[in-house]
Amino acid sequence: MPTLNWIGKEAVIRHHQEVPTRLLDPVPALSCSTGGHDDGNLIVQGDNLHALKALLPRYAGQVKCIYIDPPYNTGNEGWVYNDNVNSPEIRRWLGEVVGKEGETLDRHDRWLCMMYPRLVLLKQFLREDGAIFVSIDDNEVACLRLLMDEVFGVSCFVASNVWQKRYSRENRGAIGDVHEYIVVYAKQPDLFQDVRNRLPIDAKQAAVYKNPNNDPRGRWRGIPMTAQGYRPNQMYEVETPSGKKVQPPEGRCWSTIEAEFLKLKAEGRVYFGKTGTSQPSIIRYLSEVEGFVPWTWWPHEEVGHTDEARKEVQSLFGTQTAFDTPKPTRLLQRVIQIATNPGDLILDSFAGSGTTGHAVLKQNAEDGGNRRFILVEMDEHIARNITAERVRRVAQGYTNAKGERVDGLGGGFQYCRLSAEPLFAPDGQVRGDVTFAQLAEFVWFSETGTGFTATTNSPLLGTHEGRAIYLLYNGILNDLAPDSGNVLTGPVYDALPPHDGPKIIYAAANRMGRRAQREDIIFKQTPYALEG
Numbered sequence: 001m002p003t004l005n006w007i008g009k010e011a012v013i014r015h016h017q018e019v020p021t022r023l024l025d026p027v028p029a030l031s032c033s034t035g036g037h038d039d040g041n042l043i044v045q046g047d048n049l050h051a052l053k054a055l056l057p058r059y060a061g062q063v064k065c066i067y068i069d070p071p072y073n074t075g076n077e078g079w080v081y082n083d084n085v086n087s088p089e090i091r092r093w094l095g096e097v098v099g100k101e102g103e104t105l106d107r108h109d110r111w112l113c114m115m116y117p118r119l120v121l122l123k124q125f126l127r128e129d130g131a132i133f134v135s136i137d138d139n140e141v142a143c144l145r146l147l148m149d150e151v152f153g154v155s156c157f158v159a160s161n162v163w164q165k166r167y168s169r170e171n172r173g174a175i176g177d178v179h180e181y182i183v184v185y186a187k188q189p190d191l192f193q194d195v196r197n198r199l200p201i202d203a204k205q206a207a208v209y210k211n212p213n214n215d216p217r218g219r220w221r222g223i224p225m226t227a228q229g230y231r232p233n234q235m236y237e238v239e240t241p242s243g244k245k246v247q248p249p250e251g252r253c254w255s256t257i258e259a260e261f262l263k264l265k266a267e268g269r270v271y272f273g274k275t276g277t278s279q280p281s282i283i284r285y286l287s288e289v290e291g292f293v294p295w296t297w298w299p300h301e302e303v304g305h306t307d308e309a310r311k312e313v314q315s316l317f318g319t320q321t322a323f324d325t326p327k328p329t330r331l332l333q334r335v336i337q338i339a340t341n342p343g344d345l346i347l348d349s350f351a352g353s354g355t356t357g358h359a360v361l362k363q364n365a366e367d368g369g370n371r372r373f374i375l376v377e378m379d380e381h382i383a384r385n386i387t388a389e390r391v392r393r394v395a396q397g398y399t400n401a402k403g404e405r406v407d408g409l410g411g412g413f414q415y416c417r418l419s420a421e422p423l424f425a426p427d428g429q430v431r432g433d434v435t436f437a438q439l440a441e442f443v444w445f446s447e448t449g450t451g452f453t454a455t456t457n458s459p460l461l462g463t464h465e466g467r468a469i470y471l472l473y474n475g476i477l478n479d480l481a482p483d484s485g486n487v488l489t490g491p492v493y494d495a496l497p498p499h500d501g502p503k504i505i506y507a508a509a510n511r512m513g514r515r516a517q518r519e520d521i522i523f524k525q526t527p528y529a530l531e532g
Contacts, residue, residue, distance in 0.1 A: 004146035007109040009116070015097055016117040020422030022046075022054045023438055030384060030415035032392045038412040040372040041357065043391065045383035046418035048349040051376045052121040054418060057445035057452055059374065063125040064344035066132040067335050067356055069327060070118075073111040073140050111140055112147060118349065119151045123187075124449070125347055129195045131158065131186040133335050135327065141181050148185050158184040158192065163298045163331060165306045182298070182335070196338055198291030202302075209286040212274070222271045222281030227255040236261075241276035255282070294338050304328025313353055315400045316390055326352065332359030342369030351375035354387040358394050361409040373413075388415055430527045436474040439526075443471050443506050446530055460497040468499035472507035473526060488512055488523060506530070 024044065031038060044051045097113075122132060132152070136144050141160075149157065161182040170176035186192035209219040226248055227234070234253040238261070239245050248254050254261065261280070264270050269283045300308075309328040332355050340346060342364070348356035360373045375391075377383035397408035423442060425431050430439060437456040444452035448464045459476045461469045472486050488507040493515075496505075503521045510516060510523040524530075 002146070004112070004143065004150055006112045008113045011097055012113045012116050016049070016053070016120045019049055019053045019117070020424070021057075021442060022050050022422050023419040023434070024054055024416040025419050027415045027417055030388055032388070032395055032412040032415075034395050034408065034410055034412040038414045039370070041360075041391075041411060041413035042372075042374045042416065043351070043354075043357070043383065043388050043413050044374070044376045044416050044418070045378075045380055046376070047378050048376045049118055049121070050418055052118065052125075052349055055374065055376075056121065056124060057441035059345070059347070060124050060445055060449060060451040061127060062345055062451045062453070063347045063374075064127050064130045064341075065335065065339040066122055066125065066130070066347045066349075067135075067332065068122070068132070068348060068350045069135040069352060070115060070350050071111070072137050073107055074137075108140070108143060112143060115144075115147060116151070119147065122347070122349065123151055126187045128187055129191045131184055131192050131196075131339050133339070134183045134185075135163075135180060136183060137180045138177075141183070144183060148183060152185040152187075156185045156187065156189055158186050158189055159296050160184070161296045161298055163303060164300045167300045167305050167307070192339075196294070197341070199294055199334070199337055200291050201286075201289055205292070206286060209289075215268075215283075215285075217285055217287070219286040220283045221286075223284050225255050225261070225270070225280045225282050226252045228252055233257050238280055240272045240278070240280075242272075244277050246279050249279075254280075294334075298331070298334065302330070303334045304330035309355070313390070315402075316393055316398060317386075318401045327355045329355055329359045329362060332356050333363050336360060336363045336371070340371055342367065342371060345372050345374070347374045349376040351377040351387050352382070354390040357387070357391040357413070361391070361394055361411045364411065365409040375413075388413070424527060424530075428527060430473075430530075434474075436471070436476050439473050440471050442530060443526075444469060447504060458497060460499070463499065463501075467502045467504055470496060470503060470505040470507075471526075472505065488516070488521075490515065493519065493521075 024042075044055070046054075126132065134144060134148070145157075145160070161184065163180050163182055164178060165180050166178040170178050206219075209221045211219045229252070231253045234255070234257055235248060236254065236258045237245050237247060238254070256264070261270070264282060265280075271281045271283050272278050273281075305328065306325055308330070309326040312329060313326050336346065336359055346356065346360055351357070354375060354377075357373050357375050360371050363369060364371055375387060377387045391413055393408075395408050395411045395413075398406055400406050421431060423431060423434060423438075440456045440461055441452040444450070444454075444461050447467075447469050450464075452461065454462045459470045459472055461471055463469070472488060472492065475486070486508045488505055488510045490512055493505075493512060501520065503519065504524060505521055506524045506526050506529065508526060510525070512519075512521070512523075516523055
């Protein structure tokens with residue numbers, strides 16, 4: 001298999017493991033509650049590499065759909081993100097991680113250094129039936145495909161969708177630029193194909209279904225009853241209502257065997273044209289159409305264009321924002337319609353203007369769903385004043401640029417920042433202000449590689465593959481000594497919820513001696529086992 005190499009690759013290939021785990025610090029003043037709750041939605045302000053590392057203990061293996069719109073690496077220094085590869089944050093990161101070599105990296109190498117560790121982390125969030133959708137243009141689509149092949153696997157490629165971003169001709173280049181791509185990879189492509197949704201039929205598509213014979217079963221269209229090729233059991237003579245006898249056209253056969261044709265005819269589901277002399281068509285009723293299979297051409301009439309996207313943002317804020325090329329809400333709704341169902345979780349780690357959050361709330365309002373989103377935005381000003389504010393306005397309602405009141409879609413979110421200090425202090429100890437619930441998420445993820453979803457009012461975090469996982473920390477058994485139950489002793493063990501099988505117990509120390517082996521206990525000392 002062809003592999004992709006670039007300057008700095010060796011320095012960043014394991015960088016995601018070296019990034020310290022930080023905690024999420026809620027900011028109630030910037031959060032949004034509609035109807036008394038936030039619906040499980042989350043907006044995180046901070047570098048998305050650190051944010052993804054912080055989110056993994058809670059959400060690993062739980063995300064149905066990832067959508068990201070990373071920097072396109074166009075070299076346009078006037079863009080709000082400065083294309084990220086040249087921003088102070090990324091330059092500092094390259095200097096610290098890649099070292100002196102980073103000073104000579106060209107544009108594509110820097111972009112790959114930025115993208116690689118983020119994609120490695122994103123992969124860990126996906127459910128087995130999940131998929132990732134990545135917006136990109138011609139600047140980096142070739143590098144992206146090779147990078148995705150390396151991180152996700154060549155066999156995990158699903159499609160490269162072409163989005164028509166402009167509806168008028170572009171005359172500035174040698175050949176006008178009117179499209180972008182949305183590249184799709186799935187954790188398990190076969191499983192994703194089984195669960196992905198058909199797209200709902202729209203009014204234009206429904207218009208071809210008519211009712212010329214006043215059929216009481218409603219509108220329908222005729223599907224020609226022929227198929228390509230030659231199959232002996234599908235080559236038979238058909239008699240029309242007028243008495244005319246017809247055979248399949250040359251080079252084709254009927255699309256069904258004769259017994260099935262006669263059954264359909266008896267049910268009144270075969271149409272021979274207005275005069276009853278035409279070749280047969282099978283009647284398909286509009287009420288039977290579940291939708292259509294998505295394909296790779298996404299025209300602007302169906303999913304919107306960049307001009308529409310800019311007007312959406314301007315309508316929300318009343319003035320021009322720093323975003324010249326946001327994505328239209330309809331584009332993100334197309335992704336959500338294909339890849340998710342009510343109750344699913346959507347992650348966007350390059351949140352920008354917050355279109356993904358807007359689209360999730362809009363889709364929920366339209367189909368009564370309860371999808372949840374996680375948005376990550378690096379720039380504090382953008383995260384507070386654009387990303388979060390946009391989602392707040394569409395959730396609660398707002399007055400648009402024309403002075404018209406727009407009703408809210410409902411929903412809310414919790415706003416978080418990344419903690420200034422990581423989970424572990426410089427001396428390797430767990431920070432003193434870390435709660436039991438926060439450390440429980442990290443312990444569970446370290447043991448299972450999955451997100452922690454259980455309640456945290458018990459030292460028994462749960463069972464995984466037959467093993468019970470316990471955490472003694474921060475006085476979870478505060479009536480027992482020593483150290484408020486943080487040390488594994490006989491009395492402490494006797495107070496733990498029982499489990500008939502192997503037990504992994506995280507604690508500050510083990511004073512059970514040989515009894516631990518008899519009780520089938522694997523002891524792991526905090527914080528040292530966690531650091532490793």
